[in-house]
């Protein structure tokens with residue numbers, strides 16, 4: 107690692123030491139320095155992260171956490187970055203990225219499945235279907251890790267994976283291990299206590315009912331076809347930006363329809379655009395900044411509030427350079443009002 111790359115770490119000497127300690131203890135492919143966050147998120151937006159660790163095993167994850175804790179280094183956890191808006195200024199600290207290496211799936215019988223947090227959701231759902239278990243099909247088209255899905259209580263057709271979670275095994279940022287039962291996960295629509303960000307999900311136990319694999323395969327194909335027809339093609343995006351609100355739903359419909367009714371479908375800011383295909387998606391047409399996306403989030407939220415009296419909350423989370431992760435609308439509402447030059 108070049109010394110100027112090491113110097114980019116926010117905490118100066120401490121940062122240099124933690125980067126070197128990680129590189130000394132983990133395999134070369136597990137640690138990268140000065141990584142553009144745009145390369146880690148589906149929106150293809152974001153400045154550099156000082157260090158990214160992609161543990162190749164649970165042991166590497168534990169070793170990395172022990173090092174960052176010993177050095178008091180700022181760190182956050184991500185999966186596939188499919189629900190994250192990375193800041194234009196990047197992140198000053200260590201990103202721990204839970205990937206496929208932590209993704210084994212074991213069928214225990216009686217509908218019980220143990221799975222690693224890094225398994226890709228569509229792969230996981232296919233395996234559950236092949237095992238003749240029902241309840242996961244709704245998640246077939248979601249392009250994230252199981253750990254991200256469990257944290258976001260992700261799903262489709264108004265279902266959430268939380269319904270099937272029996273417990274999660276997680277590590278806190280000091281390296282302590284925890285088993286958290288379903289009740290303590292505080293699941294609600296697209297939300298869970300895991301969004302507090304104090305725990306890293308390593309694996310989970312889920313339970314499903316018995317089902318007809320053939321019928322579920324047909325259902326999965328039909329869900330994928332309908333998603334392909336509805337959702338934006340080609341352009342980088344992070345899925346639905348706003349969470350559906352029951353009051354807004356009964357008054358107007360889902361967020362996409364409300365944004366469309368507000369006349370904003372296709373609206374552009376810099377390189378970002380409210381998708382002309384589906385107004386609850388914001389696409390990166392090339393060179394979009396996080397600031398452009400936040401501007402559109404604020405515009406959509408304020409316009410829908412003015413029209414309906416209901417303020418939509420973002421499902422997408424924003425990562426600030428200091429590691430704060432919040433629903434993106436909270437950050438969008440704090441954007442300054444000066445005209446945006448795109449600089």
Ligand SMILES: Cc1cc2nc3c(=O)[nH]c(=O)nc-3n(C[C@H](O)[C@H](O)[C@H](O)COP(=O)(O)OP(=O)(O)OC[C@H]3O[C@@H](n4cnc5c(N)ncnc54)[C@H](O)[C@@H]3O)c2cc1C
Nearest residue numbers: 185186187188189250251253254255260261306307344345
């Ligand atoms: C095209 C597209 C379509 C989408 N469709 C849907 C959909 O239909 N339904 C839906 O619910 N979502 C959808 N999403 C959003 C997204 O895919 C899901 O929220 C997904 O589950 C996030 O997983 P991830 O691994 O990418 O998490 P990330 O985006 O990396 O992280 C999301 C949050 O989870 C936390 N996190 C991630 N992994 C862990 C872990 N192991 N331990 C603790 N915290 C963790 C992060 O800190 C962050 O707060 C879509 C996204 C895209 C791009």
